[in-house]
Amino acid sequence: MLTPIEINNNFEWVDVQDETAAEHRRLIQSYKLTEEMYGYATDPSERARIEFDKEAGISLMIFNVITDLPDDSPEAATAPIGFLFKGKRVYTFTSGTTNYVHNLVINSNSALKLPPIEQQQPIDAILGLMYKLTTTYLDKINRIDRRRAEIQRSLKTNPEHSAINELMDLETSLVYYLTALKTNTDMLKDLQRTPVVPVNADQKEHITDILVESQQGLEMAQMASDVVERVSNAYSNLIDNxxxxxxxxxxxxxxxxxxxxxxxxxxxxxxxxxxxxxxxxxxxxxxxxxxxxxxxxxxxxxxxxxxx
Structure with missing residues (x-):
């Protein structure tokens, strides 16, 4: 689905979700995107990074987000989405479990002190969205840590073999979060040094704010992962004993x-x-x-x- 939305006189947002072959051709022919940049933006295995195509006037940001899946789902807990800038348009590329990002852009307010909507530039909208997406990691990690604490308390009174499977699921999710947050943090550091589009002082400060949240999430995920691993090892030793x-x-x-x-x-x-x-x-x-x-x-x- 390809949905152009005019945000203000400064830019138009084009929301691309699970596009068809016809919409793919439209993006290339009518919107003048390149196949290379389009491929990067829609690659489900792409790592978080920034990319430039000076000749085509296109800038790209790949950002890892939490997928819209249950906590106990066997599928990947994170996936990349693409932000593409060209002229007065900004494109977001999502699919399947990341399509919820559309609602965050439309209905949610960011904690960043962004300009009024009529004065926003494309980078403002994306920075606000990235901040919201980064804080979702903190909520998920806190939820995992609370569940780990519940399992740990129950093991002291009523050890169950099913607990080891639940701890394994928590540990798997944390591995995905750690990897995603690490690559996001590296991308944000690159963005500080070389912005994909010209930025002012406030926008640079917003990038720093997002980076701080990402680093905080990375530290929280690392600590939670270490604790879950130790509890899992202790429980395995208890079962062996x-x-x-x-x-x-x-x-x-x-x-x-x-x-x-x-x-x-x-x-x-x-x-x-x-x-x-x-x-x-x-x-x-x-x-x-x-x-x-x-x-x-x-x-x-x-x-x-x-x-x-």
Missing amino acids: SLNNTMKFLTAYSIIMTVPTIVSGFFGENVALPFEHNPYGWQITILIMIALGTVVYLILRHYRFFDR
């Missing part, structure tokens, strides 16, 4: 239960054995089993085989 204790317990009692089998095996042979003709032979055999089993138990107990 529990399994070792169980196997130790079963081994000890299998040794004890082997004694009656050996004794009864001897007295089950068709050969002359003690107490064979004794009227109390069966009871004596049982007493021998119990006595030998008790001796084996005391030996194992002496070597602390039953301690956990």
Whole structure:
């Protein structure tokens, strides 16, 4: 879908979502975008960065955002979107799980002190959007940290094997956030040094504000990832220790239960054995089993085989 929206006299915003082949041709032929820049803006594997095409008069920014997916989704938690500047137009390229960005542009206000809408330049709108997208990382990371704390508390009272899967999901999401925030931070540093379009002092300050938020998110994600990893390792050790204790317990009692089998095996042979003709032979055999089993138990107990 290709939706041109006139924001003010300074620029027009063109929202590009899941474009068709016909819309692709329209962007190239009518809007005079280049195939190279279009390919960069729509590549789902593109890293966050800035790009220039002086000959075509096109500037491009790739920015990683959180995808609109449930927290437990097996799909990627982040994806790149493209901001493309050409003349008095700014283009945003989103698809699938990143199409929610459209609503942020239209309906939300940024915490940045931007000029009134009628005075905004293309870079103002994009900086405001980038600030909002960056702060969503902080909310997600805080939510993950709260869930990690809940799991950690529950493990102390009621360890469950399902918890390791949930911790793994949290750790996976944090890896995506860490990677996305790191590349976003690098891109913002490049943007400080070489803006994609001319910027004034206020706009430079806004870039710095976004960079600060991105670095804060990066530090939070790193700390949360470290904590989740340590909790996951501790829980894995707890499971291993529990399994070792169980196997130790079963081994000890299998040794004890082997004694009656050996004794009864001897007295089950068709050969002359003690107490064979004794009227109390069966009871004596049982007493021998119990006595030998008790001796084996005391030996194992002496070597602390039953301690956990």
